[in-house]
Amino acid sequence: MGGLAVIAVAAAAFWLVRDLPGGNGGGMGPGTLPKGLALLLGLLGLALAIGSWLEKGLPLERWSVRGPLLILGALVVFGLAVRPLGLLVAGPLAIVVGAFASSEVRWGETLVFGALMTAFCIGLFKFALGLPIPLAPWLLGY
Amino acid sequence: MEFLGHLALGFATALSPMNLLLAFIGCLVGTLIGVLPGVGPIATIAMLMPLTLKVDPTGALIMLAGIYYGAQYGGSTTAILLNIPGEVTAVVTAIDGHEMAKKGQAGTALGIAALGSFLAGTVATLVIAAIGAPLTKLALLFGPAEYFGLMVFGLGLAIVLARGSVLKAVIMVVLGLLLATVGTDLETGQDRLTLGIAELSDGVDFAVLAMGVFGIAEILRNLEHPESRDVAVSKIGRLLPSLGDLRRSLGPIVRGTGIGSVLGILPGNGAVLGPFASYALEKKLAKDPSRFGKGAIEGVAGPESANNAGAQTSFIPLLTLGIPPNAVMALMVGAMTIHGLIPGPQVMLKHPTLFWGMIASMWIGNLFLLIINLPLIGLWVRLLKVPYRLMFTTILLFCAIGIYSINNNPYDVYFTAFFGLAGYVFIKLGLEPAPMLLGFVLGRLMEEKLRQALALSEGSFMTFVERPVAAGLLVFAAAVMVIAVLPAVSRSRAKAFQE
Numbered sequence: 001m002g003g004l005a006v007i008a009v010a011a012a013a014f015w016l017v018r019d020l021p022g023g024n025g026g027g028m029g030p031g032t033l034p035k036g037l038a039l040l041l042g043l044l045g046l047a048l049a050i051g052s053w054l055e056k057g058l059p060l061e062r063w064s065v066r067g068p069l070l071i072l073g074a075l076v077v078f079g080l081a082v083r084p085l086g087l088l089v090a091g092p093l094a095i096v097v098g099a100f101a102s103s104e105v106r107w108g109e110t111l112v113f114g115a116l117m118t119a120f121c122i123g124l125f126k127f128a129l130g131l132p133i134p135l136a137p138w139l140l141g142y
Numbered sequence: 143m144e145f146l147g148h149l150a151l152g153f154a155t156a157l158s159p160m161n162l163l164l165a166f167i168g169c170l171v172g173t174l175i176g177v178l179p180g181v182g183p184i185a186t187i188a189m190l191m192p193l194t195l196k197v198d199p200t201g202a203l204i205m206l207a208g209i210y211y212g213a214q215y216g217g218s219t220t221a222i223l224l225n226i227p228g229e230v231t232a233v234v235t236a237i238d239g240h241e242m243a244k245k246g247q248a249g250t251a252l253g254i255a256a257l258g259s260f261l262a263g264t265v266a267t268l269v270i271a272a273i274g275a276p277l278t279k280l281a282l283l284f285g286p287a288e289y290f291g292l293m294v295f296g297l298g299l300a301i302v303l304a305r306g307s308v309l310k311a312v313i314m315v316v317l318g319l320l321l322a323t324v325g326t327d328l329e330t331g332q333d334r335l336t337l338g339i340a341e342l343s344d345g346v347d348f349a350v351l352a353m354g355v356f357g358i359a360e361i362l363r364n365l366e367h368p369e370s371r372d373v374a375v376s377k378i379g380r381l382l383p384s385l386g387d388l389r390r391s392l393g394p395i396v397r398g399t400g401i402g403s404v405l406g407i408l409p410g411n412g413a414v415l416g417p418f419a420s421y422a423l424e425k426k427l428a429k430d431p432s433r434f435g436k437g438a439i440e441g442v443a444g445p446e447s448a449n450n451a452g453a454q455t456s457f458i459p460l461l462t463l464g465i466p467p468n469a470v471m472a473l474m475v476g477a478m479t480i481h482g483l484i485p486g487p488q489v490m491l492k493h494p495t496l497f498w499g500m501i502a503s504m505w506i507g508n509l510f511l512l513i514i515n516l517p518l519i520g521l522w523v524r525l526l527k528v529p530y531r532l533m534f535t536t537i538l539l540f541c542a543i544g545i546y547s548i549n550n551n552p553y554d555v556y557f558t559a560f561f562g563l564a565g566y567v568f569i570k571l572g573l574e575p576a577p578m579l580l581g582f583v584l585g586r587l588m589e590e591k592l593r594q595a596l597a598l599s600e601g602s603f604m605t606f607v608e609r610p611v612a613a614g615l616l617v618f619a620a621a622v623m624v625i626a627v628l629p630a631v632s633r634s635r636a637k638a639f640q641e
Contacts, residue, residue, distance in 0.1 A: 005571065006313055033589050034323045037316055044313045051309065067365040068566055071358065071538065072559040078542040079555035091539060098538045101365055102531045113532055117539055129196055131547045 006045030067101045074098035086136040087126070091118030148498050149271050155499030156506055161204050164197060165503050168205035169510040172212020177220055177522045178533055183213035184579075185357040187473045188349050189540050191480075192547040199481035200496040204503040206477050207457075210470060211507045214453050215259065215515060218446060219522055222251045231449045234417040238434060238441030245437050249381040252519055254391050254439055255446040256512050257383070262399040262447035263508030266454035269403050270461075270501050274490065277462035281487040284463075286594035287606055291615030293584050293591070296409040296465055298619035300580050308623075311577045314568075318581025321346055323589065348476035350545060350554050351582060352469070354561025355568070355575040357541050361534045362566045381516050387439050394424050394444030399451045406452030407459060409467040409580070416452035417445035454504055460485055461497065465584065469576045472583040480548065 074097040081090035095114035099105045125131045155161060171193070175186040190209050194202035214231070221232035222239035235255065242251040284292070301311045324346050383391065401423065402416035424444045425434045434441050457474075459467045464486025466472040478485050483493070490497040515522075545558050568575050595606070606612050 005567070006317075009317070033592075034320065037320045037323065041313065041316045041320060044309065044316060048309055048313060063570060064366055067362050068563060071361055071365075072563055074538055075358070075542055075555050075559035075562070078539075079546070079552040079559075082542075082546055082555070083552055087543070090542075094539055094542055095535045098535045099531065102534070104529070104531045109532075110535075113535070117536055121539060121543055125192070125543055125547065129193065131192065131195065132550060133543065133547055 004045070004049055006048060007042050009041065009045075066103075070101035071098055074101075083134060085138065086134040086140075087118065087122055088136040088139070091121060144275065145272060148275065148494075149502060151494060152271070152498030152500075152502030155200065155495045156204065156502035161201055161499065161503065162506065164201045164205040165208045165507050166510050166514075167193075168208020169212040169507055169514055172209035173216040173219075173511070173515060173518075173522070174212075174525070175209075176213030176216025177525060178216075178537070181213075181360065181537065182217065182356065183210055184352055184469050184473060185360060185537075186210075186213035186216075187470065187477075188353040188357055189537070189544050191349055191473070191477055192544040194477065195480070195547065199478070199483055199493075200499050202477065202481055203474070203496065203500050204507075206474060207500060207504060208507045208510070211263075211450070211453065211504075211511055214449065215256070215511050216522070218255050218259075218449070219252060219515070219519070220526065222255065222442070223248060223523060224526060231414050231417050231452075234421045234445040235442055235449070237421070238436070238438050241435065241437035242439065242442065247437070249519070250383050250387060250439070251442050253381040253516065254383050254387065254443050256515050258391065258395045258398065258443045258447040259450035260508050260512045261395055262402060262449075262451040263454060264505060265399045266403050266406070266451040267501060267505040267508075269455060270458055270504070271498075273458065274462055274497070274501065277458065278487045278490045281463045284611070285609070286591040286598065287609050287612040288615070290588060290591040290595055291606065291612035291619070292463065293465060293588050295615045295619040295622075296459075296467065297581060297584060298622045300409045300468075300577055302622050302625075310573050314573055314575065314578040315581035318578035318583075319585040319588070321351070321578070322582045322585025345586070346557065346582070347548065347554060348472065348579075348583065349548055350557045351561050352473055352476075352579060353541055353545055354558040354563075355565035355579065356469075357537065358558060358562025359565025359569060359575070361537060362562065363569050364530065364534065381519070383439070391439055391443035393427075394420070394440040395447045397423060397427075398444035398447035398449075402448030402451030403455045405448075406455035407467070409459065409465075414452075416448035420444040420448035450508070457501075457504075461489065461500075462487060464489075465587075466580070469579040472579055475583055 074094045077097050078090045078094040081093055092111075092114035095117060096110055099110040099114075122135060125133055126135060156165070171190060172186060175181055175189060176183065181189075187206060187209055191206070194205050197205060217232040218235050218239070220226045221236035222243050225236050225240040239251045239255070242248065297315055301308060301315060322345070398416070398420040401420050405416040405419065408415075421434075421441055421444060424438075424440045425431050428434065428438070428440060453470075456467050456471055459465050460471045460474060464484070466475050466485070475485050478489075483489060483496075541558065542555055545554050546552060548554065565575055568578075595612075606616060
């Protein structure tokens, strides 16, 4: 399983650099190293796949969907919102979306906590450290 | 004495009020974040890096080093109080430290850990100051071919010292090297592996990769295993160890410092092996080995000293050769690059105040840890009682703001999410991400040096054979790899990592 994934990555990388000149003899082109590494990675992946096929390894762990989906979703939402809407909106949004990754989520607590944490982060990053992160361009203009 | 002059210069820099304040804040916030269960030093540094963006380079590095020590110490605190080692190096501390805590001696365990760390840090600072200058002079003699050989050797050692299967470690290193080739080609300016995304033409940002693979992936893993935290340790007990405790700890501290200092210089898991080696040694030397695992103070004092000594001497390859020996030091490279510094022998020559100031600040940082931590332990304990559902959302928001702020680019946040997913897949497949990070950092440097070396030799690979130092390093690299896969050695290696 791991071996197959590694082979897939290697194949994808090799395909992506197929057009880059490899260079030969006289020097290395931009494509030499990525191609070589992709090839090496593919071979190693093959070894891993064969190895785990020969001796039965540990059973695969259960994969969960909720955690990854919502945590990564929270990051994406933050990224989408931070420029146009500012930290004032992106902060609580990320916390609310992220909080649902845990089954212990509570609406009221999350809202209050999100507001508090955002206020804290605005104070710390925007005012104390002076980082140029937008606060609320639609409301304050910065 | 050149050596004393350097130290004097260093202390003059590090003792300026601003730098003292930065070291203090670094240690404090480092401990604050490091004490959170499941947040190791790598995630801590990546998360707090934006705090240093507005500071001058010297101050920024002093603060980051403080964050690193703080995170290390925070990891030991959770190991002792909760039996949750925040990172691998604290695993050993948890064995006897948590037993001591159960017996109501949590304070003594924390106290001896702080004292041992301080003594180890003092010695390690002197070691760095003593061998920093000679090593830098040696490094200046190295050409591209030698550098390439040295890096291959470093990666070889890192693979051998990595936990788990050698094959998987090699895969992760190669994956890291491949990731490093993403972006614009150094010589021709052609885009490679960028998928047509303009934001990738500068390559993958190191902080983005580290935060995704360590910070975000850790959250995903912790959410799956809601760990039962027994903060049942209500009594901390007295902090200062008794005279008898001190007498018993002195030997382990001295030996741990020695072991840790030497292993810390090695690439890869060198610094991680220190505590394990120290624990094994103390158990062997003890009159009554059966006390170990049941709350022996030697089992805390030795490994904690080794841990801290190794944490510090691992700065040596970074500062003198410009080669980061492990993932934490790789993050330091990232931080230095943000501030326009290229790690390597030039740093000491061109920026002597930065170089020696940082070394002196290591000792000051250790002193701060001693001063901050002992009175604040009560606060850390209370922090540990915060439910995880509040903790992880906070970490998430900090990560998002931090990553965005490094380049003010929302794309970095998306890439972090992507690497978080990748890190989750790695955990599921049993692949260790640390070797990948090392491969990634060394990758770009290696390609540069390789192509420089080949350009100098007009394309002949014979340059690596004809230059004795380069050839020697490559042969060594091949040798350690071969030895690692020999059946007999790999068996004892597996045993060594089990302990």
